[in-house]
Amino acid sequence: MKFSDIDSFFGSLQPGPFIIAGPCSAESEEQVLQTARALQEQGVPLFRAGIWKPRTRPGSFEGVGTQGLAWLKLAKQETGIQVSTEVATARHVEEALKYGIDVLWIGARTTVNPFAVQEIADALRGVQVPVMVKNPVNPDLALWIGALERMYQAGITDLAAIHRGFSSYQKTKYRNVPVWQISIELKARYQELPIIIDPSHIGGSRELIFPVAQKALDLGYNGVMIETHPNPDKALSDAAQQITPARLAEVVQQLQVRKSTYDDAELVNRAEELRLQIDAADHDIIAALAKRMGLVEQIGAYKKLNNVQVLQLARWKEIFRSRAEWAEEAGINGAFVEELYKLIHVESIRKQTQILDGDE
Numbered sequence: 001m002k003f004s005d006i007d008s009f010f011g012s013l014q015p016g017p018f019i020i021a022g023p024c025s026a027e028s029e030e031q032v033l034q035t036a037r038a039l040q041e042q043g044v045p046l047f048r049a050g051i052w053k054p055r056t057r058p059g060s061f062e063g064v065g066t067q068g069l070a071w072l073k074l075a076k077q078e079t080g081i082q083v084s085t086e087v088a089t090a091r092h093v094e095e096a097l098k099y100g101i102d103v104l105w106i107g108a109r110t111t112v113n114p115f116a117v118q119e120i121a122d123a124l125r126g127v128q129v130p131v132m133v134k135n136p137v138n139p140d141l142a143l144w145i146g147a148l149e150r151m152y153q154a155g156i157t158d159l160a161a162i163h164r165g166f167s168s169y170q171k172t173k174y175r176n177v178p179v180w181q182i183s184i185e186l187k188a189r190y191q192e193l194p195i196i197i198d199p200s201h202i203g204g205s206r207e208l209i210f211p212v213a214q215k216a217l218d219l220g221y222n223g224v225m226i227e228t229h230p231n232p233d234k235a236l237s238d239a240a241q242q243i244t245p246a247r248l249a250e251v252v253q254q255l256q257v258r259k260s261t262y263d264d265a266e267l268v269n270r271a272e273e274l275r276l277q278i279d280a281a282d283h284d285i286i287a288a289l290a291k292r293m294g295l296v297e298q299i300g301a302y303k304k305l306n307n308v309q310v311l312q313l314a315r316w317k318e319i320f321r322s323r324a325e326w327a328e329e330a331g332i333n334g335a336f337v338e339e340l341y342k343l344i345h346v347e348s349i350r351k352q353t354q355i356l357d358g359d360e
Contacts, residue, residue, distance in 0.1 A: 009103070009130040009158050017213070017255055018223030020084065020196065021248055022048035024238040025061065026068035034230045036075035036083075038245035042252070046103060047072070047081045048225060052092055053237055054109045061236040069099035076100070084132070088116065090123035097127065105132035108164055108201075111147045112136035121154035130158040132196065139166040139179045141186060148193070160194040161186060162225060163216070165202035175204020175241070178212065184219065200227040200241040209243060210251050218258055226251065292344070293351060300352035310352045316345060 021039050026032050026049040036047050049072060053063035072083040084103035087093045088110045096104055104124075110116045111134055124131070131151050136143040144161065151159055163183040165176025187195055197216035199209045213224045229235045232242035243251070303310065320341060327337035 017217055017221075017252065017257065018046075018194075018196070019044045019252060020046045020048050020223060020225040021228040021245075023050075023229045023235065024200075024227045024242055025050045025053055025063055025236055026071055026085075027064065027236050029071045029074065031230060032068070032071040032075050033078065035228060035245065036079045036081055038230070039228065039248075040079035040081045042245065042249050044248075045082060047075060047079075047083045048105075048227075049083070049085060050237070051085045051096075052088060054088060054107060066095050069095060069101065072101060073099045076102070087120060090119050093120055093123040097129065101129075103130045103132065105162060106134060106147060106151075108134045108137045112138060112140075112143060114143075114146060114150070117147045117150050121150040121156070124151070124156055125154045127156075128158065129156070130160070131156050132160045132162050134162040134164045134198070135166065135182070137167050139182055141182050144182075144186060145189070148190075160196055160222070162196045162198050163202075163221070164198035174202055174208070176202050178202050178215075180215075180219065187220070194222040196223040196225050197221050198225045200225070200238070204241050206232070206241065206243050206247070209241070210254060213251065214255055217255060220258075220260065224255075289344070293347070296348045296351055297355065300355035303352065304356050310349055310356060319345070 019042075021044050023031065023035055032049060035049075039047055049068065051063050051068040051072075052065065053061060069085070072085065075081065076083045082102040084105060085096055085101055086107045087096055087104050088107060093104065106117065106120060110120070133144070133147045133151065136147075148159055148161065161183070163178070165174060166179050166182075168177045170177075183195060187193070195216075197213055199212035199216070202212050203209055209226060213226070216224065226248055227238065227242040228245055228248045229239075229242040230244065232239055232244060235242050300310070302308075320338060323341050324334035324338050328334045
């Protein structure tokens with residue numbers, strides 16, 4: 001996929017923040033118009049609202065359906081604001097285009113299913129409409145890229161990615177954990193691809209919208225999508241993560257856009273000095289890891305000689321506990337070191353298993 005030569009809606013976006021806002025769900029004509037008017041006054045360029053809502057379990061509010069598209073069309077006619085909604089089937093695409101929806105997005109539950117994504121791509125073939133693709137529910141970069149590629153191969157070149165976080169079985173402060181490294185890798189592979197943060201779905205609460213959005217802008221994201229409702233506590237879906245238009249204005253005003261490069265020769269030189277020191281430190285880390293793996297191989301050979309199993313659970317628990325403590329004492333995040341040692345442990349087990357199986 002190439003985006004650098006595209007003169008389009010998303011291709012023209014500059015690093016942040018491009019604001020997309022509106023309710024999680026279109027609930028009534030009055031609610032849609034009230035929100036759109038407020039956002040238009042703030043200069044928000046793109047209004048969002050869910051018409052069809054894919055819910056985890058039946059019985060919850062699943063959207064108003066096609067009638068909501070008429071409300072979006074009316075909001076556009078009255079305020080001039082462009083409108084967007086989520087599509088999950090070919091029929092959704094047909095209905096949305098019939099009502100003149102300006103921008104479509106593919107949700108996380110759809111992105112995870114290549115068959116559904118292809119159905120949407122086929123329905124869009126020959127149509128020039130901007131499409132945003134949310135990351136899949138599970139942390140799978142290949143699925144995310146695959147959905148973007150299916151759109152691109154169908155002739156949709158006006159594309160953007162939405163980072164809305166990933167489901168996790170672990171308890172965290174987030175509704176959907178960000179796993180920032182996945183979106184960073186996406187950006188590294190497709191530098192021209194605009195990426196938009198969805199702090200509402202990542203945080204799951206109003207309090208986390210600003211810090212998540214700010215971190216995304218610090219990473220060079222192009223915009224934010226924030227769920228905005230005139231009366232969030234009464235919202236029919238995802239009430240806890242929506243904010244009022246007034247609060248949205250405060251959040252946007254507080255957001256800071258960082259410079260993408262240094263603009264002073266002295267700062268450039270100092271940054272280069274620090275990078276050289278980082279390179280040297282990384283070299284030392286690699287050398288230390290190589291030394292550690294050499295010792296692991298010796299342990300593996302000793303275990304093979306004495307017919308001892310590879311996994312020594314008590315030893316692993318001690319390493320996992322003590323290294324995090326050492327890190328905290330050194331002023332390093334203990335959780336980060338825990339994750340690092342999980343990877344080191346996996347590689348240690350692999351090497352020792354090879355030795356016991358006679359592969360080395």
